[in-house]
Amino acid sequence: MTMRIVIVEDSVLLREGIVRLLSESGHEVVGQLVDATTLLATVGELRPDLVVLDVRLPPTFTDEGIEAAVAVRSEHPTQAILVLSQYVEERYATELLANDSEGIGYLLKERVADVGDFVDACQRVAGGGTVLDPEVVAQLLSRRRRGPFDDLTPREREVLGLMAEGRSNVGIARMLVVSEGAVEKHISSIFSKLGLASSDTEHRRVLAVLHYLQHS
Amino acid sequence: MDSGLIKGMLGGSTAELRQRVETLTVSRDASVDIAETERRRIERDLHDGVQAQLVTLAMDLGMARQKLEAGNDADPAVLALVERAHDDSKKAVADLRNLVRGIHPAVLTDRGLDAAVSSLTARSPIPVDVSIALAKRPPATIESAAYFVIAEALTNAAKHSNASLINVDAHVVDSTLRVEIRDDGVGGADIEHGGGLSGLASRVAALEGRLRVASPVGGPTIVLAELPLPADTWPPPGAPVA
Numbered sequence: 419m420t421m422r423i424v425i426v427e428d429s430v431l432l433r434e435g436i437v438r439l440l441s442e443s444g445h446e447v448v449g450q451l452v453d454a455t456t457l458l459a460t461v462g463e464l465r466p467d468l469v470v471l472d473v474r475l476p477p478t479f480t481d482e483g484i485e486a487a488v489a490v491r492s493e494h495p496t497q498a499i500l501v502l503s504q505y506v507e508e509r510y511a512t513e514l515l516a517n518d519s520e521g522i523g524y525l526l527k528e529r530v531a532d533v534g535d536f537v538d539a540c541q542r543v544a545g546g547g548t549v550l551d552p553e554v555v556a557q558l559l560s561r562r563r564r565g566p567f568d569d570l571t572p573r574e575r576e577v578l579g580l581m582a583e584g585r586s587n588v589g590i591a592r593m594l595v596v597s598e599g600a601v602e603k604h605i606s607s608i609f610s611k612l613g614l615a616s617s618d619t620e621h622r623r624v625l626a627v628l629h630y631l632q633h634s
Numbered sequence: 635m636d637s638g639l640i641k642g643m644l645g646g647s648t649a650e651l652r653q654r655v656e657t658l659t660v661s662r663d664a665s666v667d668i669a670e671t672e673r674r675r676i677e678r679d680l681h682d683g684v685q686a687q688l689v690t691l692a693m694d695l696g697m698a699r700q701k702l703e704a705g706n707d708a709d710p711a712v713l714a715l716v717e718r719a720h721d722d723s724k725k726a727v728a729d730l731r732n733l734v735r736g737i738h739p740a741v742l743t744d745r746g747l748d749a750a751v752s753s754l755t756a757r758s759p760i761p762v763d764v765s766i767a768l769a770k771r772p773p774a775t776i777e778s779a780a781y782f783v784i785a786e787a788l789t790n791a792a793k794h795s796n797a798s799l800i801n802v803d804a805h806v807v808d809s810t811l812r813v814e815i816r817d818d819g820v821g822g823a824d825i826e827h828g829g830g831l832s833g834l835a836s837r838v839a840a841l842e843g844r845l846r847v848a849s850p851v852g853g854p855t856i857v858l859a860e861l862p863l864p865a866d867t868w869p870p871p872g873a874p875v876a
Contacts, residue, residue, distance in 0.1 A: 530696075
């Protein structure tokens with residue numbers, strides 16, 4: 419599927435690089451913005467499949483991107499947004515995912531260097547999935563060390579982290595070099611230890627995990 | 635020595651001495667603020683400049699690698715070189731990110747101490763329990779000193795303590811921000827001979843604060859920073875509310 423993408427990035431070098439990367443992967447960059455001031459209007463007009471958005475933008479270079487993402491989602495609740503940042507922070511992830519994590523991604527900017535994985539992440543977010551950077555997942559997990567998390571085995575923690583990154587069972591099995599059946603067993607054990615109802619779809623599963631991480 | 639003799643030795647009146655102390659206090663406070671502003675400027679410059687360039691370089695190498703891998707006729711020696719350059723560039727980006735974060739974490743400015751401590755706990759090999767209860771944001775210089783005390787204490791604990799749990803606690807008592815980092819490790823920490831904590835002690839002292847470390851052999855190790863807050867915005871309990 420060819421994606422129609424809007425990019426918001428103030429660094430010319432990086433913006434042009436990402437445009438090149440996405441174009442060469444067969445996607446269409448329909449809009450390029452240097453700040454988020456006109457993002458809401460641009461999204462309303464172009465209705466892109468995905469917005470790729472930097473966190474630090476003019477004029478204050480702090481967290482404009484996070485605010486813009488939240489504003490776009492409140493106007494267009496289904497707009498898929500991938501937020502890129504030089505640093506990823508648990509607090510921003512929590513703000514981004516506060517209402518709904520469908521079609522939200524939050525990755526370190528340097529992940530663009532893994533070209534195939536990055537385009538794959540764009541596609542997952544555009545398709546309504548949730549993609550979180552492993553660094554954010556580590557922060558979320560490290561804030562909740564006490565309680566039921568103590569009961570998780572190291573392997574189960576690993577699986578939970580990969581789930582929160584938005585990986586499918588097949589993806590997790592491939593990364594850990596185990597069978598899908600083994601992954602399913604780990605996941606049902608995690609859900610029972612955390613007292614969560616195991617749910618049918620992968621997306622609901624990620625939601626349950628995130629909800630647990632943010633609110634426990 | 636009586637005060638008259640001191641005055642005689644210093645060659646000035648009490649009023650002159652008071653004036654001098656005031657001048658020094660003002661210039662020291664200005665130095666502290668300038669140092670804080672400079673750290674932020676360096677962080678911003680690195681972010682806007684070399685970090686963006688390195689990320690773009692790593693991305694271009696990633697694209698080159700992908701093209702070489704997709705074609706069947708790539709020279710294996712060239713492919714190996716590009717692969718290595720790609721991996722090295724990604725590592726350089728990650729190293730620079732950690733370095734810049736060590737100069738000044740942007741999230742500290744944007745969201746405060748509690749949010750900034752999250753990434754420290756994520757990198758700590760020892761589980762950390764965080765309890766940071768601040769009704770409002772302290773001044774940037776104080777917040778920054780508190781952050782770096784916590785960062786250094788966690789680093790030291792990871793290196794030397796052999797602890798199984800670290801508690802980080804920050805709250806305000808009597809117009810003073812108290813930051814305590816306690817581990818259940820082996821103790822015996824040597825902070826007198828250089829090291830990051832002695833540098834931080836000066837930084838804390840420049841804010842009229844105090845940094846103390848208790849680390850008896852056998853543990854526990856407790857690092858306590860006390861940072862006085864401006865009394866006009868953080869009145870002591872019982873003070874009339876403005």
